[in-house]
Amino acid sequence: MRTVGARLDKQLGFILEIDKLKHVFRKSRLIRSERFENDAEHTLHLAIMAVVLFEYANEPDLDLPTVLKMILVHDLVEIDAGDTFAYDDKGLEGKYEREREAARRLFGMLPDDQRDEFIRLWEQFERRETKEAKFAAAIDRLQPMLFNYENEGQSWKEHGIASDRVLRRNASIGEGSAELWRYAEQMIRNAVSRGYFD
Structure with a gap:
């Protein structure tokens, strides 16, 4: 096998490292399944959701590739920092710092230009200051709500999460898509009427 350049070595090393995302499990179960969703499945699902639901973004001129x-x-x-359950107040303490350290290590495996781009994208998502970040975050918040609803509130019940807490936590969906937030609010009202919350 021929020796590849240093840039490609770094890129392929990173690609092999991120395979570990398939081993990071979330607190959301797959729909009508006892198995927990892994982060790689979550990421794929979010990407497809963003493409399908892009028309509902508050800002019509979003850059979809971003x-x-x-x-x-x-x-x-989360390969390094692990998944933090959205309603775990104790676990959320220091989450940004843990994830920032993970970003430095993981993205630091890449060539400098790609390292800088990935860190910028990660920080942009975390800060939710751009229209693209607001829409990406809206999709990220909506997906587990859909899963919980389809699973008749399984995770909400298991962790004793009340409907008002779900509404407070996810109100930021409206910053990226008012239409998707209206849908989410109605979904939670339906979940309450169906007894999906204890």
Whole structure:
């Protein structure tokens, strides 16, 4: 086998490292399944959701490739930092710092230009200051709500999460898509009426 250049060596090393995302499991179960979703499955699902639901973004001139890049990059840090359950107040303490360290290590495996781009995309997603980041984050918040609804509130019940807490946590969906937030609010009202919350 021939020796490849240093740039390609770094890129392929990174690609092999991020395979570990398939081994990071979330607190959301697959729909109608006892198995927990892994981060790689979550990322794929979010990317497709963003493409399908793009028309509902508050800003019509979003850059979809940037949205997709943010979605593909933002959870890679969980390879080192692990997944933090959205309603775990104790676990959320120091989450940004843990994930920032993970971003430095993981993205630091890449050539400098790609390292800088991935860190910028990750930080942009975390800060939710751009229209692209707001829409990407809206999709990221909506997906587990859909899973929980389809699973008759399984994770909400298991962790004792009340409907008002779900609404408070996910209200930021409206920053990226008012239409998707209206849908999410109605979904939670339906979940309450169906007894999906204890």
